[in-house]
Amino acid sequence: MIEAFEDAAAHVDDKWARVLSRADRVRRHVARRIGAQADEIALGANTHELVARFLSGLDWRRGRHLVTTEGEFHSMRRQLLRLAEAGVEVHWEPVAPVATLAARLAAAVRPDTVGLLASTVLFQTSTVVPGLAQAAAAAVAVGAQVLFDAYHAFDALPFTVAELGGGVFVTAGGYKYAQWGEGCCWLRVPPGVNLRPVFTGWFSDFEGLADPAARGPVGYGPDGAHRFAGSTFEPTSVYRAAAVCDFFEAQGMTVPALRATSLAQTARLLQGLEGLPGCTVLTPREGPARGGFVAVQVAGAARVVQGLRARGVFADARGDVLRLGPAPYLLDADLQGGLDALRAVLVGG
Structure with a gap:
């Protein structure tokens, strides 16, 4: 700029x-x-x-x-x-x-x-x-x-x-x-x-x-x-x-390299979403069928987005669908922090 x-x-x-x-x-x-x-x-x-x-x-x-x-x-x-x-x-x-x-x-x-x-x-x-x-x-x-x-x-x-x-x-x-x-x-x-x-x-x-x-x-x-x-x-x-x-x-950030990172990140999110109350995962678990984000159906998705934002986590919603899109620079600890924040919002409101 x-x-x-x-x-x-x-x-x-x-x-x-x-x-x-x-x-x-x-x-x-x-x-x-x-x-x-x-x-x-x-x-x-x-x-x-x-x-x-x-x-x-x-x-x-x-x-x-x-x-x-x-x-x-x-x-x-x-x-x-x-x-x-x-x-x-x-x-x-x-x-x-x-x-x-x-x-x-x-x-x-x-x-x-x-x-x-x-x-x-x-x-x-x-x-x-x-x-x-x-x-x-x-x-x-x-x-x-x-x-x-x-x-x-x-x-x-x-x-x-x-x-x-x-x-x-x-x-x-x-x-x-x-x-x-x-x-x-x-x-x-x-x-x-x-x-x-x-x-x-x-x-x-x-x-x-x-x-x-x-x-x-x-x-x-x-x-x-x-x-x-x-x-x-x-x-x-x-x-x-x-x-x-x-x-x-x-930096060698080719599409295959980015895809490998994305698949690992979204797989980690899918695993972490298991057992979260009120969540229905809409994204395929099979890697070849999965895009670059994870979609979760949850009541009050817009409210959940606000709750995550208050905890320093950025996500968005389309209707009752919460979308979690990890960037390639995020660490596993960042992803876990996002999952912990989501659990806190869902449990504590």
Whole structure:
């Protein structure tokens, strides 16, 4: 953040070459993590911005049908509900049983489906969704676009875009396991995609600035990173993200290494939760099926979060589900301290 301030103070509008070089570092880092190319990675302030840009680029002339699940994050769910109010037909597939979710999504695809949107890890339970390439293939076969929300997978468990079907959009960001902080998220755009987002900003076509009075068709940049770009943004976020990406790489914090740490930590939490009063663990105990946090159904989850916060433990809640997400720098003693605090809250109120 100090570097961002100093560049802004010293260079004013000339700072943008430095800002965009940091953005390029972030793109390269993301691409290496997910088996993509840097020019396929568009950046945005949050995943809602990127999902909205994706939706605005769909070919609504060939249909008004979307396929999704009942387990999507709040911004996507809200956006799709609003589209449904505006006349889009949205198919909401139940997430359980998760073993058949991909097949059921595939079966829900119709000839007039224009988009399929689903999570790779469920944000409510930390359950990994298997076989999503099957759903992607069904959607692509009818000409629909596919977007997978990988926020709870990025830097938490290994995956590649090829494993998800190759020709798919993928979105995630840095405010969870990647440790970047707020304001920097990404969208992988499949190569060769020629969608023309209606929700578009001037960063999407720098060449078009040469003739600002032109009234011809709106132009887009040569690759996904430009085609799905927005506009002027607060640059501190990419300075933070680039610095953390460099740190992770310098420290050997590869995705497999982070995954091994996460599995050990979540296994310890699952063991410690056994016997706690009023707790129902929702997260799979099998390692391959488990994401990077542990979800516990508990009465008054929001009150439990407040009780933990008063004891120096940070957690969050979604409805009646308490989510415990250990960071890679926590020690076993820290995890035990969190479990002790949870027991104290549940027993003592």
